[in-house]
Structure formats: structure tokens, C-alpha cells
Amino acid sequence: MSLNITITTRLTARCASQHFRARNLTCKRRRFFSSVFSGPWTVKRRAGREDESPALPTLTREYHPTPISHEKSVHRPVYAYPAKTIAVSIDENPRTFDTVFLRDSCTCPTCVDPDSRQKLFQTSDIPQEIEGKARTVQDEKRGWVVEVEWQNDVPGYGPEHRTTHSIDWLRRALTTEVELRGGVRYDDRVFWDRDTITKNNKWIDYADWMSHDTALFDALTHLNRYGILFLKNVPESETSVVSIASRIGTLKDTFYGRTWDVRSKPKAENIAYTPRFLGLHMDLLYTSNPPYLQLLHSLRARTPGGESFFSDAFHAAQKLDKQSKAHFRTLCTYPVTYHYHHAEHHYHYTRPTIELHPHPKNSEPTNLALHRVNWSPPFQGPFEVRIAGDSQVVLPTYLAAANAYEKLLSNEENLFEYKLNEGECVIFDNRRVLHARRAFDVTKGERWLKGAYVDDDVFFSRLRVLQERLEGRWVADGVVRPVV
Numbered sequence: 001m002s003l004n005i006t007i008t009t010r011l012t013a014r015c016a017s018q019h020f021r022a023r024n025l026t027c028k029r030r031r032f033f034s035s036v037f038s039g040p041w042t043v044k045r046r047a048g049r050e051d052e053s054p055a056l057p058t059l060t061r062e063y064h065p066t067p068i069s070h071e072k073s074v075h076r077p078v079y080a081y082p083a084k085t086i087a088v089s090i091d092e093n094p095r096t097f098d099t100v101f102l103r104d105s106c107t108c109p110t111c112v113d114p115d116s117r118q119k120l121f122q123t124s125d126i127p128q129e130i131e132g133k134a135r136t137v138q139d140e141k142r143g144w145v146v147e148v149e150w151q152n153d154v155p156g157y158g159p160e161h162r163t164t165h166s167i168d169w170l171r172r173a174l175t176t177e178v179e180l181r182g183g184v185r186y187d188d189r190v191f192w193d194r195d196t197i198t199k200n201n202k203w204i205d206y207a208d209w210m211s212h213d214t215a216l217f218d219a220l221t222h223l224n225r226y227g228i229l230f231l232k233n234v235p236e237s238e239t240s241v242v243s244i245a246s247r248i249g250t251l252k253d254t255f256y257g258r259t260w261d262v263r264s265k266p267k268a269e270n271i272a273y274t275p276r277f278l279g280l281h282m283d284l285l286y287t288s289n290p291p292y293l294q295l296l297h298s299l300r301a302r303t304p305g306g307e308s309f310f311s312d313a314f315h316a317a318q319k320l321d322k323q324s325k326a327h328f329r330t331l332c333t334y335p336v337t338y339h340y341h342h343a344e345h346h347y348h349y350t351r352p353t354i355e356l357h358p359h360p361k362n363s364e365p366t367n368l369a370l371h372r373v374n375w376s377p378p379f380q381g382p383f384e385v386r387i388a389g390d391s392q393v394v395l396p397t398y399l400a401a402a403n404a405y406e407k408l409l410s411n412e413e414n415l416f417e418y419k420l421n422e423g424e425c426v427i428f429d430n431r432r433v434l435h436a437r438r439a440f441d442v443t444k445g446e447r448w449l450k451g452a453y454v455d456d457d458v459f460f461s462r463l464r465v466l467q468e469r470l471e472g473r474w475v476a477d478g479v480v481r482p483v484v
Contacts, residue, residue: 086134090171106163127152142166169484183359185478190225191315193414206234217466227429234425241297241450249458252291262449275442280434281376286338286347291453294430298420302445309417311434313373316408327401334398339381372431
């Protein structure tokens with residue numbers, strides 16, 4: 001028996017942009033969506049062959065093209081060809097896929113290099129009028145697969161070229177699209193106050209971190225959820241922090257160096273290199289891509305004072321959103337300037353205090369979707385917009401919002417304080433967890449931390465590799481994707 005899968009055509013859904021119309025002195029936003037279908041659905045059934053799956057009904061429709069208008073249009077894209085689709089039965093339901101998607105996703109050795117896994121053709125090489133004939137066959141390793149024979153294929157590919165996709169992979173692709181378009185984000189992060197993190201904090205032995213992937217995965221999962229993690233029994237060596245960071249991936253090199261020392265010195269170029277009190281902040285917000293993870297290994301802890309304390313900026317942002325939507329929106333939009341301006345280095349970057357994950361234009365986020373927080377008062381530069389003062393109320397509005405947020409950040413109930421002992425290392429999310437330090441007396445001992453940074457791409461790459469291997473799934477863009 002066989003399953004012949006019929007090529008169908010459809011018009012891609014067209015979305016008009018938002019229109020604003022004044023009525024009764026109130027602006028109302030309206031969104032218009034339209035999908036043009038030219039004919040009724042019909043059911044077609046075709047005979048199959050013995051080496052294929054049983055014949056199943058296939059939904060198809062006909063399309064009568066509309067002449068293309070050459071008038072200038074602001075709202076609607078003009079397509080030279082109607083989109084073509086291929087219908088595939090998944091879980092006994094006919095589902096359609098764009099032919100361009102199926103061709104572009106081909107992973108045969110002539111389309112994707114088997115060793116590097118890089119594509120050997122460009123998406124733009126695919127002819128707009130590409131068509132294909134498909135059938136389902138059973139593969140010994142992949143189970144049921146859809147095999148497509150192409151017409152009008154990419155130049156350079158002969159008639160013998162075939163594209164195969166497993167039914168499992170196509171099912172996952174559909175699920176991922178639905179979740180991405182729906183704005184529903186998978187989020188297992190735990191926003192914490194002092195009591196929560198004290199109860200749930202995790203300590204990992206250095207030997208386990210270095211030797212066992214299961215322990216490393218458990219640690220990185222905790223770090224992703226809570227934004228902070230501690231290691232113990234770290235060897236007394238200036239290279240230990242390199243070894244710890246290298247288990248995640250490549251270290252981030254900055255103008256401070258690949259690693260750096262936090263210790264008091266005269267004429268310090270950074271307030272962290274003094275014995276003074278250092279308030280809650282994040283590092284390097286004056287750069288375009290601030291470090292994601294910060295590691296601090298305690299080599300000397302022999303001074304009175306110098307305790308570290310941490311605050312979950314996401315927890316405070318969530319509280320602020322509940323207290324005042326207006327304050328929360330202000331911190332999501334008002335630009336704050338950060339800079340590092342010295343004789344040999346001049347960094348400058350402007351960003352809002354709170355950054356949210358983007359969500360589809362036609363959907364609303366189902367949760368707060370916090371992405372990053374930017375808070376670093378010691379490295380803040382002068383404001384650069386809406387500062388004239390004449391009928392400008394935006395800067396005072398920001399001041400009120402920042403004041404409310406700071407009270408939440410520094411509330412004793414939200415601060416976790418701990419003095420790192422020698423042989424301990426803290427790792428924390430520099431885009432979420434604020435860190436600070438109490439003053440200490442350099443005349444009565446030595447305080448020395450060895451630091452390093454790791455970028456977000458490096459961290460999430462390592463986490464996904466371990467998650468694929470140990471859990472059979474991986475997460476990206478807020479969507480859980482099973483390994484296929």
C-alpha cells in the first residue's frame with residue numbers, strides 16, 4: 001500500500017499593519033488579518049503501493065491566482081508565486097508544509113556537509129516555483145519518513161536528488177512553530193528572596209564539577225534556574241578559576257584580561273579594587289555584549305569585613321510589576337547610559353533597565369518574559385535624552401521608577417549575604433543577579449579573589465549538549481524540543 005501526498009497551493013496569510021483611528025477622543029488599536037482561500041476543501045484518496053504506508057485521505061484545495069498589482073502598497077507584500085505546500089499525514093491528521101521549508105531543510109550529504117554539518121546551498125538558491133512529489137517510506141533507522149522528489153530543484157541538483165524527513169522531525173517542527181507563534185515560553189526559573197535561596201542554594205564539590213558530567217549538568221541546571229551557584233574544595237591556585245570556567249566552555253576575554261584579580265591597590269582603575277563598600281551592580285554594562293556568567297574564586301579571605309551579598313533582580317522586577325505597571329514600563333523603555341572612560345579605554349553603551357524577551361506581534365506574552373536586567377550605578381554615565389527640563393516629565397518619571405526598584409533590590413528580605421572562604425568559588429548570572437561587597441580593613445589581612453567571565457552563548461551551548469545527552473531534549477527561545 002502507498003500514501004501519495006498531493007501538492008497543494010495556497011496564498012500565504014497576509015497581515016495588515018496596525019491602524020489607529022480617533023473616535024470619541026480615544027485612540028483604539030485595531031489589527032486586521034486576512035487569509036484568502038479561493039476554493040472549498042475536498043478530500044482525495046489515492047491508491048498506494050506495498051512498500052509504503054496505507055493510503056490516507058489528503059486535504060487539498062485549488063488556487064485561482066489574482067493579477068499582481070504594481071501599485072505601491074505599504075501594507076501588503078506582493079508575491080510572484082503562490083506558496084505551494086505538501087500534505088503529510090501525522091498522527092492520522094493531514095498537515096501541510098511549505099515546499100520551500102521542506103527543500104531548505106534537506107540534510108542529505110549533497111545539501112549538508114556530513115562532517116561540519118554546514119549547508120552547501122543557499123536558501124535564496126531555491127526557485128520560487130519549486131514543486132515536488134512526496135511519498136512515505138519506512139527507513140530502518142528513522143522509522144516512517146517522507147521522501148520528496150523535486151521538480152524545478154536548486155540549480156546544480158539533478159533529478160536523482162531526494163529529500164527525506166522523518167515523521168518525528170516534522171511533528172516536532174510543527175509543535176515548535178505553534179509554540180513560537182503563540183508566545184508561550186517554557187520557563188523553569190525560580191525568582192528568589194533571601195529565605196528561598198538560603199533553603200535551595202546548591203554547593204558542588206570541585207572534584208565532581210571537574211570529573212562528572214551528571215554533576216556538571218545538575219549544577220548548570222541549578223545555575224540556569226536560580227542564577228547563582230557555589231563550589232567548594234577548590235585548589236589554591238591562580239588557574240583554578242580557568243579550570244572551573246573551561247568545564248563550561250571558552251572564557252570571555254575583556255580589557256581586564258582573560259582572568260583578573262579583585263584585591264585592593266593604590267590608584268585603582270576600578271572601585272572593586274579598593275577596600276570601599278561596593279553597592280549592588282552588574283559588570284561591563286558599558287559594552288555591547290556584557291558577560292553572562294561571572295566567577296569569583298576566593299584565594300585569600302583574611303580581612304575583617306568584605307562579605308559579598310547578592311540580590312535577584314528578576315524577583316525585584318516581578319515585585320515592581322505587581323506594585324506599579326507604570327514604573328515597570330518606564331524601566332523597560334527609558335534609556336540609561338553606562339560608560340568606562342579612561343585614558344586607554346573608552347566604552348559607552350545605552351540600554352533600558354529591564355529587557356523582556358520579544359514575543360510575536362500578534363500575541364501577548366503569557367508570563368513576564370524577563371530576559372535581562374541592567375543595573376550598575378557605579379558605572380552609569382550622564383543621561384542623554386529628554387534632559388532639557390522644559391515640559392519634560394520623563395526623567396522625573398524614571399527617577400521615581402528607579403527609586404521604587406532600588407528599594408526592592410536592597411530590601412534586607414531580598415539580600416543573600418555570604419563571606420567567601422578560601423577554597424570557595426561563586427558563579428552567578430551577571431545579567432540577573434546583582435552582587436555587592438561590604439568594606440574591609442586591608443591593614444588587618446589580605447582579601448584576594450580571582451575572577452573570570454563566560455558568555456551566554458557558551459553557557460547555553462554546554463547546557464544544551466548535556467541536556468540532549470542526559471534528558472533527550474533541549475530548550476531554545478523558550479521552547480522545549482525533544483531530540484529526534
